[in-house]
Amino acid sequence: MVGREDEQAELAAFVTAATGQALVLRGETGVGKSSLLSHAAALAERESQVVIRAAGVEAESELPYAGLHQVLHPLLTDVARLDDGTRAVFDAVFSGVRGDPPSVMALGIAVLSLLSLSAAQRPLLLVLDDAQWLDDSSADVCGFVGRRLAGGPAKMLVAVCSDITSRFDTAALPELPVTALTDEDAARLLDHRYPELSRQVRRIVLERARGNPLALLELPAHFAGRSSDLPVEDLIGQHGVPLPRRLQRLFGTRIAALDEQVRTELLMGALDGAGAPSGTDTVPGTRYGMRDADTAVAAGLLDVEVVTGDLVFRHPLVRSAVVRMATPNQRRAAHLALAQVHRENLERRATHLAAATVDPDEDVADILEAAAESATRRGGALAAVAWLTRAAELSETHTGRSRRLADAAFVAAHAARLGQAHRLVQADLTPGSTGSPASVLAAAYRALHQDGDVRSTHRQVSAAIEKLRDGGSAVASTAGEAEPDEVLTRLVVLLLTISQYSGDRAAWESTHELLASLGSLLTRRSRLYSGTWSDVTRHGAGFAGPVRQAAATLPDLEPWDVTQFGAAAYHLDLLSHYRPHLQRVVDRELETGAVATGMVMLHQIMLDQLTVGEWAEAEDTGQRGLDLATEHGHQLFAAQSRAYLAQLAALRGQVGRARDLQAEVDAWARPRGLGFLTQVADAAGATAALSSGDYETAYLYAIGITQPGKFRPYAYQASRTLLDLVEAARHTGRVDQARAHALAARDAGLPEVSPRLGLITYGALAMTAEDEREAAEMFTRAESQPDATRFPFELARIRLAHGIRVRHVQGPAPARQYLVPAAEVFERLGAAGWTERARAELRATEAPPRVPTLTVAPLTWQERRIADLAAGGLTNKEIGARMHLSPRTVSSHLYRVFPKLGITARAALRDALSRTDAAQV
Known part of the structure; x- marks a missing residue:
């Protein structure tokens, strides 16, 4: 190589x-990256390292995990030497075993384990060329792995x-820019390889190549046999084109000669x-193996892979030139032949049939539709949109075309491509059309999530449902009975979503009336969503079992179906x-699949983390x-995230942050009528007011949700804030109102709806009981509720209130059995x-000062390991590199470790761990 001394040294x-690491070479096509990779591979082999080479292929850039395989x-x-869990991750991706596709993190950790095992005897170097053509799933995993190689034997x-x-543009890996050669080095390279070039040709090559090594080496062959006396235009052609096209033309002359x-x-x-290096197969099929092409090898278009003997393209531009030079009919014939080669592989077959078919063909459209469904379940929503769109183009009937475009728009919307979804349904409208149900669906989805519009979207979606109902929107099932049309079902679910966000009684009553008129057109799932999303107090009983x-069945469902059931589970505390x-x-959905649905999943994960007391993780x-x-312009989801973060800040006693977020949410949501968020x-x-002891303010907020002694219809927070209203009323002297509200919860049957509602109902009855016998009985019923410990914050509040009551009635000693666990849980959370309130009550019982121990919640193995490393002076980044964790995850673990050890600072870790070890001895 010429002019690459700095790059070679690096x-x-x-x-x-001595340790593992990752490095990205970045440069334009033909600049010499592949040569530098070969140089590095040769160095590694001389160092007795195992070298594995691979390359991205444009034709496989939409096939999940093809590059990783x-x-x-x-x-x-x-892989057989790994543990069962790690093998299961690889089986799910590469062996076609049915199951949940792993997240990037899970698969990345499995890959790290495999690399560590394989490199145990000899260091390992992975060399990956043309990584820009890797499919997204593989690229994300490679990026994840590359960021965590430090300290290991692999590079x-x-x-x-x-x-x-x-x-890889956003993979946050170290980079080595590979730029064009300097004028001096370019001239040196050209003179070394082509010393007999005429002055004119030499000048043209240097001018057109602009320091690109591949152009410097290939352009002279283009001028071979041409007179150097020809005008410049005749030598180089009439059109100045970008370098890649020029190189493709060079290869084209050789291709044409075959x-x-x-x-x-x-x-x-x-x-x-x-023709990728090593000739390896990809999942879930094999690439076509070229044969009988010796003349292409002789022409410098193909090389022979040394290890396997497979024919490989000398450069990706050769592959591009081959495709560009083929006529449309030749490309279609080749795609058709490849579809036959891959007839057992649904997604590969669909890819080639989509390109091979010109005229409408219902069979091909069906295959594309099936491939789209397969891709969606594997987290490939974007590929599914492309296949459904092509399936619509190949549909033989207008009905089939409309249905597939609607499906494509639906998936695109859930993939956070709201503009694309709108364009897809608009493409189906005839001139002068007022809009199809599918266009209403896409437009309403966009208006709801971008603008928080629940008023006009409720009217529009209701009207579309009425139109389908009155038009008899149903399809015939195999049993001869009518089944709901897919668009109708989607409109119903969207209407329920809109009604849920509105939190408005009139909107919900209108929705229920419309759904009741659908009769058998309303699916069982929609009935479940209608009952649980609307008013769990009045309609939630009986749905917990389903x-x-x-x-x-979640692995068998589309991602959006999962989150719809998840919303029902949230309302039922399940x-x-x-x-x-x-x-x-x-992670899969956020990276390559239904991004919008993935954001809903994050909301649901956060809500459960709040419920079970994993507040550090909930913050992340x-x-x-x-x-x-x-980032994606989903203003509704942004406001919802802020609302949940406000709840978390309030629980932690971060009153200022809670009020700032609350005000931001309220200012955006209230004018739009988004009762769910307000x-x-x-x-x-x-909650923030209760945390700071401002009970009057807490009471005013609580009665803004529902009045004492009743649960406002369709106000989903009415039942969830039961304890807030009762406590605020008691502390402000409104004892009768507190009691009336607790009795109203009992009479509404809240304990039959969910275990959490049972816990807080009996807790409220215990707080407001008029005699000590009833208080003790209700408290016992609260503590004995199924899964009561799954709601640690609520249980601790009930114990604190009961402990205060017992202290006043029975004295300090009996109260401690309730106050101590309450204080410990509050501090751990x-x-x-x-925490301060519970500690003050404990001091009033003359309890001995608390000694920091691990008796409340011992450290897990991972927490102990992280604590040891942090005590040894390692940063979060260094700990993460050693344990294959992100710095943020390390921080979250330490956030949980500190209260368990009874400390508040990193500097106290060493002493706290020593005390713990001594206590255990």
Whole structure:
């Protein structure tokens, strides 16, 4: 190589470094990245390192995990040596085993484990060329792995083209820019390779190549045999074109010289992504293997892979040139042949059939539709939109076209492509049309999530449902009975969503009346959503069983169906049953799938984290949701994230932050009539006021949600803020109102709706009981509620109130059994206001000073390991690199460790851990 001394020196240092790391070479096409990769690979082999080479292929850029399989293929035999859980992750991705697709984090950790195992004997270097063509799933995993290689025996060297957008642009990996050669080095390279060039040709080559090594080496061949006396225009052609096209033209002359059979082989290989290094198969199929193409090898278009003997394209531009030179009919014929080759592979077959088919073909449209469904379930919503759109183009009937465009728009909307969804349904409208149900669906979805519009969207969606109802919108089932049309069902769910966000009684009553008129057109799921989303106090009883049962079927559902059941589970306080699945798939959806649905999953995960007392994790989840919603222009979700963060701040006693977020939410949501969000804001205001001891303000916020002694219809926070209103009323002398509200909860049957509502109902009855016998009985019933410990904050509040009562009636000693666990839970959660109140009550009982111990909640193995490393002086970043965790995750673990150890600062870790060890001895 010429002029690459600095790059070679940096690569030598990279290859010989003692610990693992990652490096990205970034530069324009043909600048010499591949040569530098080969140089680094040769250095590594001389250092006795194992080198694995792979390359991204444009034809496979939409096939999930195709690139990752190529990277890991030589190592997959080692998977059998991993533990069962890690093997299951690889099976889910590469072996076609049915199950939940792993998240980027889960798969990334599994890959790190495999690399560590494979490199145990000899250091390992992964060399990845043309990474800009990796499918998104593979690129995300490679980025995750690259950021966590420090300290291990494996390295990753990646080359990406700077003029093509890729996932590595935001992968936060160290980069080595590979720029064009200087004029001096370019001249030196050209003279070394072509010393006999005429002065005119030499000048033209240097001028046109502009320091690009590939152009410097290839352009002279373009002028071979041409007279140097020809005018410049005749030598280089009439049109000055960008470098990649010029190089493609150079390759084109060689391609044109091949016979038809060889060109067909090259075209088949180019369209199917053949010829990547190592000739490895990809999942879930194999690339086309080119054969009988010796003349292409002789022409410098193909190389022979040394290890496998497979034919590989010498450069990606050769592949592009082959495709560009083929006629449309030749490309279609090749795609059709490839579809037959991959007839057992749904997604590959669909890719080629989509390109091979010109005229409407219902069979092909059906295959594309099935491939889209498959991609959606695997987290490939964007690919699904493309396939559904193409399926619509190939539909033989207007009905089929409309349905598939509607499906494409629906998936696009859930993938946070609201503008694309709108354009898709608009494409189906005829001139002068007033709008189809699908266009109403897309427009209303966009207006709701971008603008928070619940008023006009409720009218529009209701009118569309009425139109479909009156038009008999149903399809015939195999049993001959009418089944609801898919668009109708989607409109119904959207109407329920709009009504839920409105929190308005009139809107809900109108919705229920309309749904009642649908009769058999209303699905069972829609009935469940209608009951649980609207007013759980009046309609929620009896739905807990079906919602629990649905948790077992989540892997078989579309992502949006999962979140719809999740909303029902939230209202019934059953989200913990759904959370494991949500956490497995949320990263996948946010990265390559239904992004908007992924944001809903984050909301639901955060709500469950709040419920079970994982407040540090809830903070991270909520902030992540807010960032994503803001990035994608989902103002409704952004306001919802702020509302939940306001609740969390209020629980922690961060009154200023809670009120700032509350005011921001209220200012955006109240003018739009978003009762769902204004109620959350009011609830946060009540909680913040209770935390600071401002009971009058808390009371005013609470009665803004519902009046004492009743539960305002369709105010979903009315039942959730039961304890807030009761406590605020008691502390402000409104004892009768507090008692009336507790009795109203009992009479409304809240204990039959959910375990949490049972807990707080009996807790409220205990707080307001007129005699001690009833108070003790109600408290016992509260504590004995199923899953009472799953709601630690509410249970601690009830224990605190009961302990105060017992202290006043029975004396200090009996009260401690309630006050001590309450104080410990408040402190572990980080509920500052309640912690201080409970400690004050304990001091009033003359309890001995608290000694920090681990008796409340011992450290987990991972927490102890992180605490040890932090006590040793490592930063969060260093700890994360050592344990394959993000710095944010390390911070979250430490946030939980501090209260468990009874400390507030990192500097106290060493002493606290020593005390713990001594106590355990």
